[in-house]
Amino acid sequence: MAIHTKQAPYRTYVIGMTVPAGAVPAALYWDTADPYRYVRLQHGDGQGVEGTDVLLVGGEDHKTGHADDAEQRFARLEAWTRARFTAVGEVAFRWSGQVMEPVDYLGYIGRDPEKAENVYIATGDSGQGTTHGTIAGMLLTDLIQGHSNPWEKLYEPTRRAVGTTSALEFVKENLDVATKYTEWVQPGDVDSEEEIALGAGAVVRRGARMVAVYRNTFGELHEHSAACTHLGCIVHWNSQEMSWDCPCHGSRFNPSTGEVLNGPALTALRTFEEKE
Ligand code: FES
Numbered sequence: 542m543a544i545h546t547k548q549a550p551y552r553t554y555v556i557g558m559t560v561p562a563g564a565v566p567a568a569l570y571w572d573t574a575d576p577y578r579y580v581r582l583q584h585g586d587g588q589g590v591e592g593t594d595v596l597l598v599g600g601e602d603h604k605t606g607h608a609d610d611a612e613q614r615f616a617r618l619e620a621w622t623r624a625r626f627t628a629v630g631e632v633a634f635r636w637s638g639q640v641m642e643p644v645d646y647l648g649y650i651g652r653d654p655e656k657a658e659n660v661y662i663a664t665g666d667s668g669q670g671t672t673h674g675t676i677a678g679m680l681l682t683d684l685i686q687g688h689s690n691p692w693e694k695l696y697e698p699t700r701r702a703v704g705t706t707s708a709l710e711f712v713k714e715n716l717d718v719a720t721k722y723t724e725w726v727q728p729g730d731v732d733s734e735e736e737i738a739l740g741a742g743a744v745v746r747r748g749a750r751m752v753a754v755y756r757n758t759f760g761e762l763h764e765h766s767a768a769c770t771h772l773g774c775i776v777h778w779n780s781q782e783m784s785w786d787c788p789c790h791g792s793r794f795n796p797s798t799g800e801v802l803n804g805p806a807l808t809a810l811r812t813f814e815e816k817e
Contacts, residue, residue: 550791557634606788
């Protein structure tokens, strides 16, 4: 079973707020809301100012390509933080990233499930990247050297989801992907490229074609097929990261050149000189 059917891509948002050194005990905090939030403390303010730390607060995750409202998500993170950590100052940093959520909450670390020779994978970190990265370093080293490892079965990429909850999650995520293909018969985001502002992108329908149109800050248009080169879902505009994001399995593309920023797609969005 292909690995992209067993995990789902999510975007997660993080803000860094200044806080007086010592005002927040250094610890790793998180809640269990859905979507959840996580908090950690970074010593120093990143600018060399003495006596200031940065409180990193993340969360507000959504499936990649399913929302484009980063400003509201950053604002909710800030409000949530101010309500709980009253010593915080200004928002000094903010960014978003992409995480892979496996259907049974455990990473996939081991030999390539497609059986490519000498290919090993480590993915599905579910926010546990430091832990999984460490495990992957140990486990994959053993596999490459032909040694056994007690964790091999646990993280085996070919494993089936265990338990009813995981199986339901598998069905839900793959149904969600299936519904995204109906966008091929729906209108574009806008009727015409004339409606696209400087530095923004939108999908425009032209007959049977869906076109990913980006207008750069000089007003020049960059047009590519909106068909993701992985398995053909229609890409969505991400105004925070300035990229085309695929809502099916999380591939991301450069808006000017169409180049791949994030797999599983391996090739750039097509121009219309190329065959779809
Ligand atoms: S169709 Fe799979 S990532 Fe786009």
